[in-house]
Amino acid sequence: MYITKETIKTRMKYLFYPESIAIIGVSRNPKKIGFQVLYNLIKDGYRGRIYPVNPYADEILGLKVYRSISDIPDEIDLAMIVIPAEKVLEAVNESIRKGVKAIAIISSGFSEVGNKKLEDEIVEICNRHNIPLLGPNIVGILNVDHHMNLSFCPNLPYRGRITFITQSGALAIGLIGWTWANRIGLSKLISIGNMAQLGFEEIIDYLKDDENTDAILLYMEGVKDGRRFVDVSRLVSRSKPIIAIKAGRSERGAKAAASHTGSLAGNVILYETAFKQAGIVSAEGLEDGFDKALALSLQPPLKGDNVVVVTNGGGAGVLASDYAEIYGIPLKDIPQDLREEVRSVIPPFGSPNNPIDLTGNAYREDYIRTLERVFRHKWVDGVVAIYVHAAITDPVEIADGIAEVWKRHSEKPLTVCMIGGREVVVANSWLRDNGIPVYPTPRRAVKAMAALRTYGRYLED
Amino acid sequence: MYITKETIKTRMKYLFYPESIAIIGVSRNPKKIGFQVLYNLIKDGYRGRIYPVNPYADEILGLKVYRSISDIPDEIDLAMIVIPAEKVLEAVNESIRKGVKAIAIISSGFSEVGNKKLEDEIVEICNRHNIPLLGPNIVGILNVDHHMNLSFCPNLPYRGRITFITQSGALAIGLIGWTWANRIGLSKLISIGNMAQLGFEEIIDYLKDDENTDAILLYMEGVKDGRRFVDVSRLVSRSKPIIAIKAGRSERGAKAAASHTGSLAGNVILYETAFKQAGIVSAEGLEDGFDKALALSLQPPLKGDNVVVVTNGGGAGVLASDYAEIYGIPLKDIPQDLREEVRSVIPPFGSPNNPIDLTGNAYREDYIRTLERVFRHKWVDGVVAIYVHAAITDPVEIADGIAEVWKRHSEKPLTVCMIGGREVVVANSWLRDNGIPVYPTPRRAVKAMAALRTYGRYLED
Numbered sequence: 044m045y046i047t048k049e050t051i052k053t054r055m056k057y058l059f060y061p062e063s064i065a066i067i068g069v070s071r072n073p074k075k076i077g078f079q080v081l082y083n084l085i086k087d088g089y090r091g092r093i094y095p096v097n098p099y100a101d102e103i104l105g106l107k108v109y110r111s112i113s114d115i116p117d118e119i120d121l122a123m124i125v126i127p128a129e130k131v132l133e134a135v136n137e138s139i140r141k142g143v144k145a146i147a148i149i150s151s152g153f154s155e156v157g158n159k160k161l162e163d164e165i166v167e168i169c170n171r172h173n174i175p176l177l178g179p180n181i182v183g184i185l186n187v188d189h190h191m192n193l194s195f196c197p198n199l200p201y202r203g204r205i206t207f208i209t210q211s212g213a214l215a216i217g218l219i220g221w222t223w224a225n226r227i228g229l230s231k232l233i234s235i236g237n238m239a240q241l242g243f244e245e246i247i248d249y250l251k252d253d254e255n256t257d258a259i260l261l262y263m264e265g266v267k268d269g270r271r272f273v274d275v276s277r278l279v280s281r282s283k284p285i286i287a288i289k290a291g292r293s294e295r296g297a298k299a300a301a302s303h304t305g306s307l308a309g310n311v312i313l314y315e316t317a318f319k320q321a322g323i324v325s326a327e328g329l330e331d332g333f334d335k336a337l338a339l340s341l342q343p344p345l346k347g348d349n350v351v352v353v354t355n356g357g358g359a360g361v362l363a364s365d366y367a368e369i370y371g372i373p374l375k376d377i378p379q380d381l382r383e384e385v386r387s388v389i390p391p392f393g394s395p396n397n398p399i400d401l402t403g404n405a406y407r408e409d410y411i412r413t414l415e416r417v418f419r420h421k422w423v424d425g426v427v428a429i430y431v432h433a434a435i436t437d438p439v440e441i442a443d444g445i446a447e448v449w450k451r452h453s454e455k456p457l458t459v460c461m462i463g464g465r466e467v468v469v470a471n472s473w474l475r476d477n478g479i480p481v482y483p484t485p486r487r488a489v490k491a492m493a494a495l496r497t498y499g500r501y502l503e504d
Numbered sequence: 505m506y507i508t509k510e511t512i513k514t515r516m517k518y519l520f521y522p523e524s525i526a527i528i529g530v531s532r533n534p535k536k537i538g539f540q541v542l543y544n545l546i547k548d549g550y551r552g553r554i555y556p557v558n559p560y561a562d563e564i565l566g567l568k569v570y571r572s573i574s575d576i577p578d579e580i581d582l583a584m585i586v587i588p589a590e591k592v593l594e595a596v597n598e599s600i601r602k603g604v605k606a607i608a609i610i611s612s613g614f615s616e617v618g619n620k621k622l623e624d625e626i627v628e629i630c631n632r633h634n635i636p637l638l639g640p641n642i643v644g645i646l647n648v649d650h651h652m653n654l655s656f657c658p659n660l661p662y663r664g665r666i667t668f669i670t671q672s673g674a675l676a677i678g679l680i681g682w683t684w685a686n687r688i689g690l691s692k693l694i695s696i697g698n699m700a701q702l703g704f705e706e707i708i709d710y711l712k713d714d715e716n717t718d719a720i721l722l723y724m725e726g727v728k729d730g731r732r733f734v735d736v737s738r739l740v741s742r743s744k745p746i747i748a749i750k751a752g753r754s755e756r757g758a759k760a761a762a763s764h765t766g767s768l769a770g771n772v773i774l775y776e777t778a779f780k781q782a783g784i785v786s787a788e789g790l791e792d793g794f795d796k797a798l799a800l801s802l803q804p805p806l807k808g809d810n811v812v813v814v815t816n817g818g819g820a821g822v823l824a825s826d827y828a829e830i831y832g833i834p835l836k837d838i839p840q841d842l843r844e845e846v847r848s849v850i851p852p853f854g855s856p857n858n859p860i861d862l863t864g865n866a867y868r869e870d871y872i873r874t875l876e877r878v879f880r881h882k883w884v885d886g887v888v889a890i891y892v893h894a895a896i897t898d899p900v901e902i903a904d905g906i907a908e909v910w911k912r913h914s915e916k917p918l919t920v921c922m923i924g925g926r927e928v929v930v931a932n933s934w935l936r937d938n939g940i941p942v943y944p945t946p947r948r949a950v951k952a953m954a955a956l957r958t959y960g961r962y963l964e965d
Contacts, residue, residue: 216892464684
């Protein structure tokens with residue numbers, strides 16, 4: 044690779060995996076973003092070299108502060124700029140003179156408030172020098188796999204295999220706690236702000252080869268170049284699922300988006316068509332987006348339409364049957380031989396049909412015996428396992444049993460629903476730590492399985 | 505009332521508020537339901553008189569055990585029967601001879617396994633003696649307001665104003681932990697099992713005058729008498745909102761329901777039409793049902809279509825705008841005078857349109873100043889307040905500010921969305937303890953507001 048001229052695309056790795064970072068505009072005041080970005084980077088364990096820049100300081104948080112980026116006696120991969128808008132152009136120029144390989148700008152006060160001329164000028168300079176530019180108006184860059192919290196978000200997200208690209212900075216901050224509370228693992232959280240140079244298209248393109256990303260989740264109000272977005276996504280979605288939360292679908296929402304990010308939110312049918320062409324799984328909102336991304340980051344696609352539901356609660360089974368139909372993977376009768384096998388191992392009064400009802404008397408061994416037979420039958424393409432917390436059973440034992448069987452059959456997708464409160468929290472963690480997506484309701488578990496089918500169908504085309 | 509002959513309806517209070525209970529079939533074995541029901545009743549603080557019955561025991565859990573219900577030297581309001589099906593008829597007869605005022609049967613082995621003849625016989629006897637009968641095949645009766653956990657559910661639900669009637673016993677158990685985890689308060693949890701005598705119709709009718717119930721939530725696979733169900737619900741829903749989770753909507757789901765509870769799940773359009781006629785708010789599933797019940801149990805109906813969204817996150821505002829349109833309460837431009845007033849109090853770069861964007865720099869006082877002006881304007885019918893957790897703000901302070909304003913304007917409905925993880929847990933509790941329904945996503949907060957409008961429209965007819 045050393046003979047290849049480094050283009051913007053190949054240099055994008057310096058945005059996400061820099062070995063050295065200059066923060067231009069550090070501050071000693073803990074209320075300032077220029078303090079928080081430095082503080083978070085240190086606190087969350089970044090292992091590269093950190094160079095704070097501020098002409099009026101000598102030392103902050105134990106680090107020597109440089110008057111200017113040009114004074115730093117080291118190569119700089121990434122310059123992160125956190126100074127007032129009117130000074131940013133100069134900092135960009137200095138950074139380029141210094142030879143940085145990538146630039147990101149947290150500062151606001153650009154096109155989002157009508158100051159497009161300055162923004163264009165910065166983009167033009169970066170383009171001329173083949174410098175990838177993230178921002179301006181971002182909350183920062185968070186790469187869990189690189190221990191890098193280069194942002195004013197107080198924490199890194201929960202670790203996992205999803206990269207979340209968001210046009211809303213506020214949602215980035217708000218959703219970090221959510222990833223911990225719901226154990227939805229992210230690899231990177233990328234705030235793209237005004238998308239002056241790099242937008243969804245370029246970052247999706249880059250992530251195609253990112254070995255820590257298994258699924259890409261987008262919060263999107265609009266794109267820069269619809270055609271290019273579809274072309275890139277179509278290519279990337281062959282190897283990595285892309286899930287899009289498209290905001291601004293309604294007339295009023297589009298108006299709000301225009302005022303929020305200046306995006307032309309566009310027509311909802313246009314977007315849905317584009318998503319289909321691009322192999323993008325559409326999500327209805329934040330919860331749905333994360334639910335689907337979780338399943339798609341952990342589980343293989345559903346390669347056929349034969350889904351079996353196994354439950355210990357009849358009512359939950361009825362609901363799951365309804366949702367399977369609503370979400371396009373209607374349950375079918377299971378083959379006679381499988382039904383007979385299942386009947387022979389389930390508790391009395393259970394039902395061997397689809398949904399298979401183990402009844403409230405089902406213990407760990409009942410789940411294992413039944414799931415083992417279901418998974419290994421060649422007719423079965425995927426399984427939704429439901430546990431409704433019962434007074435007599437330990438959800439962790441059930442979860443452990445479910446995980447044990449799935450590990451022997453991990454070529455087929457599994458989603459799980461655990462209904463309960465505090466009792467099922469540990470079981471849920473156990474399942475997720477074992478790569479199994481788990482949800483609190485039959486609806487969400489079935490919908491996640493349907494998303495695995497949507498993606499599976501894309502791959503068939 | 506003392507001159508009125510006690511009919512089944514007037515005697516139903518003895519099912520839910522008995523002063524004395526005989527448990528027929530107590531056991532010394534902690535694995536048996538006959539032990540658990542007695543244990544739970546004592547443990548969860550029932551204050552009435554408890555009389556265990558078992559011909560082969562003298563004392564269980566410190567209580568004297570009677571050989572037969574007829575040996576009990578006291579009046580018995582409620583007989584709870586927990587013995588094998590084949591002995592239940594005899595116990596019913598003995599209970600009636602003893603003069604009990606109501607009977608409930610946890611035991612299974614009746615119509616749900618084809619043993620309809622025995623069930624019919626028991627109903628016939630109860631009808632003849634004007635005895636209300638709950639069950640058979642129930643998990644028990646839980647009345648939080650009466651400190652009564654007469655069931656094999658390990659705990660009472662979180663306390664509140666919703667009465668949940670469920671045809672699925674497993675869901676009753678599974679959802680108790682959920683009510684605690686999500687702070688969704690119930691007054692009663694009523695498992696109706698085979699609905700041999702009392703079904704949804706009779707219990708809804710009874711709850712009309714129950715002073716502890718403000719909203720009625722149903723998990724329903726089928727009803728006994730559709731006509732009667734609609735008539736009763738239409739009457740009751742004038743004073744108390746009824747929310748129905750109807751399972752078995754799909755063909756497959758209906759088949760599963762038939763196998764689960766023997767219900768004729770019926771046609772989905774038929775049910776939706778019936779719900780509309782009856783003034784019942786339809787829910788899409790468990791989460792949606794509880795979300796709507798929470799709002800309807802805590803907030804007044806939305807009496808007009810003018811909803812204002814106030815947010816500190818632009819993206820969340822865009823999403824809320826989308827959902828408002830999807831769920832039938834599209835946002836409108838707010839009147840000029842209100843817009844001017846709002847503009848004068850929101851932070852710079854905020855947006856005074858609907859959604860009103862306070863920006864990520866909004867503190868408690870910004871919420872208070874803005875919400876106060878919004879609530880007091882006569883054009884405004886209801887408010888959705890959104891907080892996306894930001895690094896700089898304390899969600900509890902925001903929640904407290906929101907609650908402070910709403911208390912001055914509690915004739916108008918409010919729903920809240922708090923986006924975040926652990927950081928917003930305390931704020932959420934604070935809001936719910938102050939009577940304000942709060943949700944983790946804009947979608948659910950807006951959908952709950954739409955449910956308040958659906959109910960408001962029923963009341964207008």
